[in-house]
Amino acid sequence: MxxxxxxxxxxxxxxxxxxxxxxxxxxxxxxxxxxxxxxxxxxxxxxxxxxxxxxxxxxxxxTRLTKIVVISGFFWLALLIVLTLSDYFTRPGTSGVGGVPASRSTR
Amino acid sequence: MIDAASMGGDLPVVPPKDNYINRAYSIKSWLLTKDHKRIAILYLITITFFFFLGGAFAVMIRLELLTPASDLVQPETYNKFFTMHGVVMIFLFLIPSVPATLGNFLVPLMIGAKDLAFPKINLLSWYILVIGGIFILYAVVAGGVDTGWTFYTPYSSTYSNTYVMAAAIGVFITGFSSILTGLNFIVTIHTMRAPGMTWYRLPLFIWSHYATSLIMVLGTPVVAVTILLVGLERVFRVGIFDPAIGGDPILFQHLFWFYSHPAVYIMLLPGMGVISELITAFSRKNMFGYKFVAYASLGIAIYGFLVWGHHMFTSGQSIYGSLVFSFLTYFVAIPSAIKVFNWTATLYRGSISYDTPMLYALGFIGFFLIGGTTGLFLAAIGLDIHVHDTYFVVAHFHYIMVGGTVMAYLGGLHYWWPKLTGRMYPEGWARLSALIIFVGFNLTFFPQFVVGYMGMPRRYAAYPDDPVWQMLNVLSTAGASILGAGYLLPMVYLPWSMRYGKYAPSNPWGATGLEWQTTSPPPTENFEETPVVTWEPYEYRPREEKVVVNKILPTD
CATH class of the missing domain: 1.20.58 (Methane Monooxygenase Hydroxylase; Chain G, domain 1)
Known part of the structure; x- marks a missing residue:
């Protein structure tokens, strides 16, 4: 190094x-x-x-390897957030950003 | 590459005078060792203990389900049994099983290195596992946990009156053990390969361990933080997951499964690496489509992170979210299928011998096929809503975890036993136990597919008094006792062989791979001189066939 x-x-x-x-x-x-x-x-x-x-x-x-490690760390964080939002943005009882948690009436 | 002397044959085998086992005998020389081989043995002893502890809980579960009524233990006790079975088996046995024992032992040997990149961190990772294990043991002894191994909120963070915090801290701590192991493997594989050991000359065992290490490093921190958040909510009432104080319970499931679905591949991928070694060695062929199998490991590791929502189809996740995850889940079947097809194609026209490790490998392929395809059933939302939380799911993941990982672990343990100990295991007993495990496993878990499809829910101490359901449950319990006997046999004859077994030559299987080029057991430094690799992986073809150029065919 x-x-x-x-x-x-x-x-x-x-x-x-x-x-x-x-x-x-x-x-x-x-x-x-x-x-x-x-x-x-x-x-x-x-x-x-x-x-x-x-x-x-x-x-x-x-080195390039270190950069790849750093980028993949952020990429994985993005995966976690983006795919979780695919639920939150489309869940009944929530309204996009800042929505309230699913209401109890759903279950 | 394979010469007659290393094959053993009829030559009397003389054990090496100096090896990693007899270099020093004191307890301190084991507990403070920096030798990856000794640390692998420490892990082996530790996880065997936890395997038996987790197995004891499984025995209690099966005994309770022998009869429809909840008559052996109270339902509350039963809840603790299945929780502790899951927690112990997953976090203390399956996650460290292949990587921490066989991986620790073999990764440096297979790439021609003297040790892992960070020997002290390697020892630290074992101590961390033991400390985490002590916390979990405390939870077990003090009165148990009843949340299920998934620690679902808000039950775990608010309502459960059991030792959730002790178990959760234990899980939190053991996570660091696997992060450190993963980090060690990644750095070692990148920086310590012997001269000539290019990436495409690495054994597939190394590729799969590399892929596993990526998941360990990228995924485990998420579950650690998630469990911390459960602790924050449970102790300080910070509203994160409990809707009563402004949290969202489904958020916990997102965070938990972001790690815990890839964790399935932490448990399975190293096993797949073992199977690649066994299939090639015992069919005397090079791997069909080596690069595809190697990249399939990476594909599974990366793709495994995109599918976690399929654990949440009935949880309150949005229909759209479920559709996305269902769609993505089908794709993870592709790299898995590549592996199964390539193993099968490797067998084709191979010179197959049925030694014990091969029996386990062939069993693995069959079980993984059943476990994998039933996984596709569960990826289909419509079908999953019918069978979710039933014994169908239980059967599915036991086919992967027990039929896959445990079979690969035992197969690998037998295959490399001569290298670990310098002694051969008794072949007859070993084949017998492999067959007993095969029969017992199927008898235990196949009826669970049926009774689950009929609607029997998991995690209940009682079930309706229906003769068919009870018959299937009795079959399953009977199978579990056979399976238990099958697991006990190796625990007797393997330690026996350490004293009474025949001395093993350095390469008893005539296998390729650097680990077979050194003595059995290897010296502490692994190799007397650093090997230089000039051959491709899995060169099982006879040498004369490949050196002949412009071969002249006999004229008839």
Whole structure:
């Protein structure tokens, strides 16, 4: 495994970016974007996570095998969520995102 | 590659002076060992104990069902029996069965490595299993659990007054054992193959263990977190699964089966790897469609993650969700069928011998065929609504778990016994016990298909006083006693053979594969010098046939 030395400048730049994005998280929460609320909040969160994974966890400088491992981890999480939603989005008594659990009348 | 000396033949067999068993004798040398072979033996002893514990609960279940009335034990006690049978058998026997014993022993040997990549983590994984096992044992001794091995909420998180937390913590802990084993196998197979051991020269046993390890690493964390959430709800009343406090019980089933359906393949895939080795060795042929069998293992591992909702057709899951999962489930039959067809095609025109491991392998193929095709019945929503939660389901998964995994485990244990211990098992007794197990298994579980299709529900201590139902249940209980006798025999003659059995040559079966190139039992370092692989897997053809170029045929 080759050790990649990341310069302090990059670490501080990423740290700064994460701080800015944290402020952004707070700032967008002050406004109501309607249906885009969740999308925007998640987009900011995903950007922050990507920065941490790519730079702080060194995935950007890792071998292809490591990248495949990281990607498959997220892919499996996506499988869990997407296929579970195939139930939740179509269940009687729930209405899409934020729906209430199935009502007791179904059973 | 196979020379007369390694075949044994009539030459007197001299056991190797220095091997992993006699290198040191102290208890400490076993309990603190970093040798994958010794750790495999530790696992073997541990899971044999749990196999008997789980078996004892099965005996109580079958005895209760001998008569229609709930007359042997209270229904509450019966609930604990089937729960603890499931918990012990699945988490403490079937999941570690083939990978932690045979896999631990053979993965480094088969790829020409001196040990696994992380020997200390390997030892740690055994200790973790033991600690998890102690928690589960505590739950058993203190008064049992009655939730079913699936720990369905909200019963497990709210209402059950049994030792749910102890059992759940035990399951949580044992999960880390299999994560560590999986991680160890993946890294070892990637980084420690001997020179010349390319991916397509790996034995199919290694491919199936690689696929299994992927499931262990990707799936097990999910069940660990799920069980933690049950604990959170049970202890701190955080509303996650109980609708009374704002949770959703079906969410538990999604999370649980996301791991527990692939876990079926954790139990089955290593067994399939064993069968590939046995079929080729005892029909003296190379594997028909090697790459297809190898990729079928990966296919099962990945595809197995897309089908979990078929456990939830009647749970309140949406009809649309059920349709999606039903549709996806049919596809998982394809890689399984590839394996069965390729094993059968390997047998075709092979020079088949019926030694004990082969008897188990042939039994496996038949049982897996029945277990697999009845799985397709259950994947069909309409039919599943009729037979769900009946003995049809019980029979189906026992054909896979017992008829598949346990048969493969025993077949593999006999096949590699000479390598594990340096002694041969008694062939006559072993064949007899294989036949007893074959008969006993079918007699136990085939009647359950019938009585289940007639509507007998699972998980009840009593059933209607119907002569046909009782007849089928009596058959099943009778079969279970035969099956039990079949399992007891190897537990007597295998330990016996460790002292009195004939010395085993290094390659008693004349098999290919690096594990047969070293002595029986192997030295601690596995190989005196690192082997260099220059041949393809399963080269059972006689050597002269393959080196002749431009063969001149005799003219008649």
């Amino acid at each position: 080759s050790e990649h030395i990341v310069s302090k400048t990059i670490y501080f730049l990423i740290f700064g970016a994460l701080m800015v994005l944290t402020v952004l998280t707070y700032w967008v929460a002050l406004y109501d974007f309607g249906a885009l609320n969740v999308v925007i909040a998640l987009a900011v969160a995903v950007t922050k996570a990507l920065l941490v994974v790519l730079f702080f966890m060194h995935v950007r400088y890792s």
